[in-house]
Amino acid sequence: MTIADVARQAGVSIATVSRVLNTSGPVIPETQVRVRAAISQLGYSPQAAARNLASQCTHAIGLLLPVIGGDFFSLMLNGVEAEVNRSGYDLLIATFQPDRGPRIYSTPLGKHNTDGVIIFTDPLFDTTIHHFYEAQFPIVLLYQSAPEQLPIPSVTIENKDGSRKLIDHLIDVHGYRRIGFLRGPDRNEDSFWRERGYRESMELHGITINPQWIAEGAFTEDISYNAVMHWVKSGNLPEAIYAGSDEGAMGTYLALNQAGKRIPEDVAVVGFDDMSLARYLTPPLTTIKAPTEKVGRMAVRQLIRVIRTGSADPLSLLPTELVIRQSCGCK
């Protein structure tokens, strides 16, 4: 079942079939109708491999991921998939496996099977990014900026602005001043900007930040738990804790509960992400809603622009939103 069968059935050449398939050339309506009829009669569907080989592009977009889970991930994938599909591309997915030995394909995703890839991995993997960039292979970065100022489009969220809203709320509405912050992993850009937002808000309110108020939470439950426990034991628990992420907030809840501290009466807690879990915590978590699905969609749009035109917006910064629940002291 090939294009030749369709051509025969319709009584035209394969070139004409190809033209109606791709609307890539003039075909009089009458002929078009015959061709379409033949296609649906035969249930014909063009072979991707042959199209790709002949047209010299794969009609596919890659998504390079770390092994992760949760809503965050699903939302982003949903966004990517929807947009890729809408654009008529295929979506290829691979996780980054830095420890695999030498293979025929340097990466599971590359020029050989995709027209471009969206990269969402730790900044440690700069070599991959370089490799792609040097090969002039279209890429878009997620939640991180390009290494060494390379002109690679990047899509992320307004971390700093989100932090500002959070801390402004804690100070303006609730009057807290001793506010702790749990940092994310080293070199993580989300963490960098969230800390910036925290510092800016504090400074603008004339609060001098005590270095003791900043601790390492790594955006994980375990490490955040330890950090808060350390505050508890050393006796300088802040009035409010900005846990850096919702995961961090979970660890914070655990530690405070264990220390017999009530949230928000003894210590207020706020997070970042708005995982679906946030509203089920006791008390429900005040946090920042990140537009994760939109990030996915935007990344695809930017990548397709790069594929088609050679460039796109250097930085897409998607807005975040304050979600007030009860852990900050409201209600």
Added chain:
Amino acid sequence: MTIADVARQAGVSIATVSRVLNTSGPVIPETQVRVRAAISQLGYSPQAAARNLASQCTHAIGLLLPVIGGDFFSLMLNGVEAEVNRSGYDLLIATFQPDRGPRIYSTPLGKHNTDGVIIFTDPLFDTTIHHFYEAQFPIVLLYQSAPEQLPIPSVTIENKDGSRKLIDHLIDVHGYRRIGFLRGPDRNEDSFWRERGYRESMELHGITINPQWIAEGAFTEDISYNAVMHWVKSGNLPEAIYAGSDEGAMGTYLALNQAGKRIPEDVAVVGFDDMSLARYLTPPLTTIKAPTEKVGRMAVRQLIRVIRTGSADPLSLLPTELVIRQSCGCK
């Protein structure tokens, strides 16, 4: 940069390069070394489209999904990706869009771009399954059995056995007898077998099930909430509620909290899935841990068997595990 460049560099024919690339024919070690050297010097990576066209297979596996989120989804995808990658295939992902108009490709995933697909959608989409089956296109079903006894491999979990463990525990350890069950969506096979397990356990313990104890929860928070609220208002709240799923348990918690009922003192609650959220609920949820990632891996293994040999295990039933926390009354 093609196989011809490599051949020139190594001073051999392209056939020989192809042979070392695919280990598809005898090549003396000496020649192999020269070819490998040429490949890595040039940084050559074969073009998928050309390979696929020439070899008449795509080296890709498809995963057809509904638009969903959460850990469940991520875990399964992680499993699928790991196994696909390990097997040297590419992974193509698409979500099912039943309402799209007529297009050139009847499905985003099919013979044209994959060697086979894993289908994870509502049973409503039997037509797609039929379509693939009739085209002799390799498929494996996830969490559902084949329509009309078609010999299509299916991978799912031990729902019935999981339910049995849960209800046995409620009865044997805690002595509950009036146990409610929140059904999942109609035609959902997980729900079907979970209900079977519930009924079996009850019967084996000599408990006659009051029809009032069974309500529709749809595995969702909202509907489960309503169902439990209805029990509360009508005054026949069971002693324990098996919410059918963890999502259902969340709705159940909400309803009970709102009705001023304590968990587990007034009403015990158990779920199914062991979402990451389960341990953070107050009280932590007793539930069944489903081997979601393994389901993903197994599906890939079965699909590859079908692709290679034409058949695989008709049914893979992966074991589930009881996770005891406090919502059942333990501790």
Added chain:
DNA sequence: CTGAAAGCGCTTACAG
């Protein structure tokens, strides 16, 4: 508006 033909970059019998 339509067709004949070259070419995309591989794989794979077939010879030797």
Added chain:
DNA sequence: CTGAAAGCGCTTACAG
């Protein structure tokens, strides 16, 4: 063990 050549199923100038 190796090579020359046909062929995979499309797209795309080029003619007409």
